[in-house]
Amino acid sequence: MGRGFLLILLLIALPAAAQIYKYTDAAGNTAYSNQPPDGVKAQAVELPPLNSVERQAPVDPPSPPAPQAQPGTLYEALELTGLPTEEALRANNGTFTVSVLIKPRLQAPHQLRLLLDDQPYGQPSNVPILQLVNIDRGEHRLAVQVINGENVIRQSPTVTFTVQRVHKP
Structure with missing residues (x-):
């Protein structure tokens, strides 16, 4: 069970780690693909690292301080x-x-x-x-x-x- 789960995780992660190629198609347009086309000069594209956000513990907003009025002065x-x-x-x-x-x-x-x-x-x-x-x-x-x-x-x-x-x- 543990090896099967690990294999599934690797298969899911492979597309995320795949290489991207840049080339010019027959019409002169710039194209991108995860496989270099046959017979066309393709250039590997270096992608910036993926954005990631670390989950932070929720922070409660500070409660406003209680009024420090003298007894009887808060209500007229x-x-x-x-x-x-x-x-x-x-x-x-x-x-x-x-x-x-x-x-x-x-x-x-x-x-x-x-x-x-x-x-x-x-x-x-x-x-x-x-x-x-x-x-x-x-x-x-x-x-x-x-x-x-x-x-x-x-x-x-x-x-x-x-x-x-x-x-x-």
Whole structure:
């Protein structure tokens, strides 16, 4: 098997190593061939070496440096909207959404994380509309943080609100 494979490789490589000849045909045109024609004076052509490219390992472009802003200075505005502060929030099943006002837009890889009663709530997200589900009735505190991994970039002011739910006996 090894010798047969070697023979096949040699047969494939032979045309690449063949000699090229230059001559003038009967009509006076310059012609090239891999065999010198009979009865015609042919000149061997020295070909330059074949171009080859060595494969190089792919190089990842350098990642841009992370902004080194002080916490809170990257975003000029961050606040929760859509929560009533003067009256109770009526949510019979305890489910409601809040919106986040953020300027400028949230930058990658930053995410938004809600804090409900000073504890992280739900999964961090990059969407500025956040849903809360099955929140108990009563008074709560809610804030939103811009995070990068576990680092807090900025936190909104805390909003205190009351959830009103229908009590079914």
